[in-house]
Amino acid sequence: xxxxxxxxxxxxxYEKQDKKEKKRFLENYKKAVVTPGEAVGTIAAQSIGEPGxxxxxxxxxxxxxxxxxxxxGLPRLIExxxxxxxxxxxxxxxxxxxxxxxxxxxANKLAKKLQERFLCDVCKIDxxxxxRELCVETEDxxxxxxxxxxTESEGEDGRFVITEELLSDLKKIKNKLEKKRxxxxxxxxxxxxxxxxxxxxLYAEGSNLKGVLNMDGVDKNRATTNxxxxxxxxxGIEAARNAIITEAMKVLDEQNLDVxxxxxxxxxxxxxxxxxxxxxxxxxxxGAKESVLARAAFEETEKHILNAAIYGEVDTLGGVAENxxxxxPIPVGTGTVELxxxxxxxxxxxx
Amino acid sequence: xxxxxxxxYNKLLLSLGYKLENxxxxxxxxxxxKDAERLLGFYNVTRDxxxxxxxxxxxxxxLGARMGSIxxxxxxxxxxGIAFYYRVVIEG
Numbered sequence: 094x095x096x097x098x099x100x101x102x103x104x105x106x107y108e109k110q111d112k113k114e115k116k117r118f119l120e121n122y123k124k125a126v127v128t129p130g131e132a133v134g135t136i137a138a139q140s141i142g143e144p145g146x147x148x149x150x151x152x153x154x155x156x157x158x159x160x161x162x163x164x165x166g167l168p169r170l171i172e173x174x175x176x177x178x179x180x181x182x183x184x185x186x187x188x189x190x191x192x193x194x195x196x197x198x199x200a201n202k203l204a205k206k207l208q209e210r211f212l213c214d215v216c217k218i219d220x221x222x223x224x225r226e227l228c229v230e231t232e233d234x235x236x237x238x239x240x241x242x243x244t245e246s247e248g249e250d251g252r253f254v255i256t257e258e259l260l261s262d263l264k265k266i267k268n269k270l271e272k273k274r275x276x277x278x279x280x281x282x283x284x285x286x287x288x289x290x291x292x293x294x295l296y297a298e299g300s301n302l303k304g305v306l307n308m309d310g311v312d313k314n315r316a317t318t319n320x321x322x323x324x325x326x327x328x329g330i331e332a333a334r335n336a337i338i339t340e341a342m343k344v345l346d347e348q349n350l351d352v353x354x355x356x357x358x359x360x361x362x363x364x365x366x367x368x369x370x371x372x373x374x375x376x377x378x379x380g381a382k383e384s385v386l387a388r389a390a391f392e393e394t395e396k397h398i399l400n401a402a403i404y405g406e407v408d409t410l411g412g413v414a415e416n417x418x419x420x421x422p423i424p425v426g427t428g429t430v431e432l433x434x435x436x437x438x439x440x441x442x443x444x
Numbered sequence: 445x446x447x448x449x450x451x452x453y454n455k456l457l458l459s460l461g462y463k464l465e466n467x468x469x470x471x472x473x474x475x476x477x478k479d480a481e482r483l484l485g486f487y488n489v490t491r492d493x494x495x496x497x498x499x500x501x502x503x504x505x506x507l508g509a510r511m512g513s514i515x516x517x518x519x520x521x522x523x524x525g526i527a528f529y530y531r532v533v534i535e536g
Contacts, residue, residue, distance in 0.1 A: 103524065313466065314467050317468065326502075328466045328469050329469060330501055331468075331469060331497075331517055332468035332469045335468045335469075335470070358521075365495070367495075368495075368496035368497050368534055
């Protein structure tokens with residue numbers, strides 16, 4: 094291998110080496126490069142799958158905060174790979190802007206501002222069946238403001254009465270009132286303030302990245318969530334790829350399973366090629382394969398063969414699975430190389 | 445509500461060319477036509493063969509990327525340091 098063949102960033106590293114080291118550098122680089130035609134996907138699948146069998150099935154771990162349980166272990170890994178829309182235990186880590194990062198009072202104030210507070214948390218809501226009345230008692234000022242829109246009869250010490258003819262109407266109003274959000278961001282259930290490396294950090298149960306990023310005082314650069322779909326929707330596909338890698342590595346590292354990060358990177362790249370986050374499985378990557386035979390061989394055989402017949406699909410036999418089915422050499426390893434012979438005209442014999 | 449106003453404000457910032465900043469988002473650039481052709485020639489691919497990115501992706505806001513333009517992404521990779529990745533803009 095020559096130094097000219099090195100990719101840009103590697104070449105910069107190469108140029109910095111001593112003369113003696115340069116030869117060794119090239120040799121080591123050559124060893125690290127994957128040979129053309131190597132079945133990297135299969136290797137990645139096995140490399141993630143084998144440690145997966147050793148994982149504890151159900152582990153809940155505490156990431157710095159005792160009150161929050163972070164799902165780790167196999168269920169979480171499956172959640173990541175299957176690109177589930179909302180993870181079971183969504184958690185956000187929110188850092189504060191630099192000027193507030195050491196201000197505990199500000200952190201507590203922000204935590205209170207982020208946390209969802211509903212009307213039913215500060216009110217006592219009762220239905221009087223006999224009088225056909227809905228009584229709401231509250232001492233909260235903001236709650237009073239909302240209630241004033243519903244009824245004009247404000248009694249003493251914050252007692253509101255709503256009267257309706259039908260009981261079902263009262264029930265509807267009660268449900269509506271209970272769901273009214275006084276303050277906070279939708280989806281953030283609880284917020285904790287903790288100290289981490291000399292600064293105050295907020296941990297939130299539940300996740301809403303868009304809402305948190307719009308808040309004042311939040312470090313927009315470092316706010317993260319473990320909900321990959323929210324990351325994809327608010328900060329884009331490349332960020333989602335990074336999130337997949339970090340989340341998957343977090344799960345594997347936590348159980349001391351040594352999986353090379355390049356396998357995870359390959360999976361994450363494959364999950365995001367189309368510009369959206371796709372699951373690994375029949376709904377995502379495997380279902381989007383070009384070849385009919387490969388799709389039929391994986392899952393839902395009848396559906397794919399029937400559809401192929403209806404729409405007249407053509408199989409170009411470019412992949413592995415379809416070539417195994419029809420008994421041809423597969424395009425992997427030495428199979429990727431096609432041999433062409435250029436016929437030479439035979440010389441006429443001198444006779 | 446304060447939150448609503450803030451949202452409008454952020455929208456305004458984005459429309460003025462303010463770029464999205466988050467530690468998860470690597471640098472996105474639009475390749476000019478000359479570089480794009482050179483890239484396609486180097487890897488011997490057509491635009492269909494490149495990985496895709498949607499036109500309405502939040503990371504593309506303020507970059508002036510149009511359908512069919514190629515985005516160069518400078519990733520910080522744990523295995524090679526800095527790695528380049530290319531995505532072609534598709535309909536969102």
